[in-house]
Amino acid sequence: MTNDNKPRVVLLGLGAMGTALAQAWLHAGYPLTVWNRTASRAEPLRALGADVAATAAEAVAAGTLIVTCLMDDASVEDALDGADLVGRDLVDLTTGTPNEADARAVWARDRGARFLSGGIMSSPSMVGVPEAGGYVFYSGSRELLDQHESALAAVLGVRYTGSRPGSAALYDIALLSAMYGMFAGVSHAFALVREEEMPLKEFSGLLTSWLTAMLTSNDTVADQLDSGDYTRDVQANLGMLVSGFRTFEVAAREQDVDFRLLAPYLELLEERLGQGYSDEGTAGAIGLLAKSA
Incomplete structure (x- = not known):
């Protein structure tokens, strides 16, 4: 059951980690919109209360907090091609290099979005289980992190590494x-x-x-x-x-x-x-x- 006072989370990518994040946000009462290139992976989450978007652009349009958990940096650019990012907050949890995160921050800014990069220090089984000790390194906009920390901390611990977007990946x-x-x-x-x-x-x-x-x-x-x-x-x-x-x-x-x-x-x-x-x-x-x- 979702709480109307909690912001909607838009999650792109439903591999093992993305699915675990989605389940944890739903369990914590966050309204959630999901998208995955292979649409069938989203159906179990629909049954749990998630809204399923047909396209990544449709998913992005559903909320302000956009979280990507995709295969690689190139997948992020491909998925968001054509999506309107103006006024959105993009939190990228996709595994990549520091330089890729630095470049993606510029890419996001040029499209009107704030950007936060994340490095996940957790296995899927640790997501949503605080006592397991999993967390995410975040770097980039401190203001963005402060605004969304409650939502992000609902699934994994939060550790800020600095203003350089690539430092979390490092x-x-x-x-x-x-x-x-x-x-x-x-x-x-x-x-x-x-x-x-x-x-x-x-x-x-x-x-x-x-x-x-x-x-x-x-x-x-x-x-x-x-x-x-x-x-x-x-x-x-x-x-x-x-x-x-x-x-x-x-x-x-x-x-x-x-x-x-x-x-x-x-x-x-x-x-x-x-x-x-x-x-x-x-x-x-x-x-x-x-x-x-």
């Missing part, structure tokens, strides 16, 4: 990059022990607790980067780390495991060590990744 990709890097290490770890006696579920528990404990080092790295002192509070210096890492490579060969997932990181640390920074931790190597450094 933080989204930064966190996901760290996640996939962790997955690479986890894959390597399972490959090493896959044929040993310990049950893999037992090893999984050990792996989870170890990684959780090690994540506290993130704050130390941040402090070192902020201060420029890469030797501050170092628990294991670069000389020790590289020596140990080379042992990992030998052990991988002994276990008939390809070292390709970890080799690039060893090469990076070896390069920094070769520059004479044996007393540092790993923070100094981060500068080697920044091509402008």
Whole structure:
């Protein structure tokens, strides 16, 4: 049941994430208009009370708050081609690059719309479940976010990253990059022990607790980067780390495991060590990744 005091949300895109967002807005009592290129995906939402538009332009005409959750940036432009965006607020939750979001903000402004970019840090199952901890990075117009924060927070937590439209995408990709890097290490770890006696579920528990404990080092790295002192509070210096890492490579060969997932990181640390920074931790190597450094 919708609440007349709540603004209408217009949602374009009903993939797994878009559908979860739609269901959460309906559950929270927001009037909702939806559109999807494959029209059949909208029918279950019609049964839940959503209005279903035949075209994206028709959907946009139904409200002021327009949310896009589409395949990619090109899909956003294609879907909104011909839609009247004058006076609309466009919130783009489509996964893309920072530069794409910056360009899309200019594109929206030229069409008379305010723009907010979002990076979703959630799986569909976390949407509408506050205790699950999912949230969206938002960047761009702070005024727009303040105006619509209640509606946006009804489905996922809200975290503002700054006025640059592309910053939400940047933080989204930064966190996901760290996640996939962790997955690479986890894959390597399972490959090493896959044929040993310990049950893999037992090893999984050990792996989870170890990684959780090690994540506290993130704050130390941040402090070192902020201060420029890469030797501050170092628990294991670069000389020790590289020596140990080379042992990992030998052990991988002994276990008939390809070292390709970890080799690039060893090469990076070896390069920094070769520059004479044996007393540092790993923070100094981060500068080697920044091509402008």
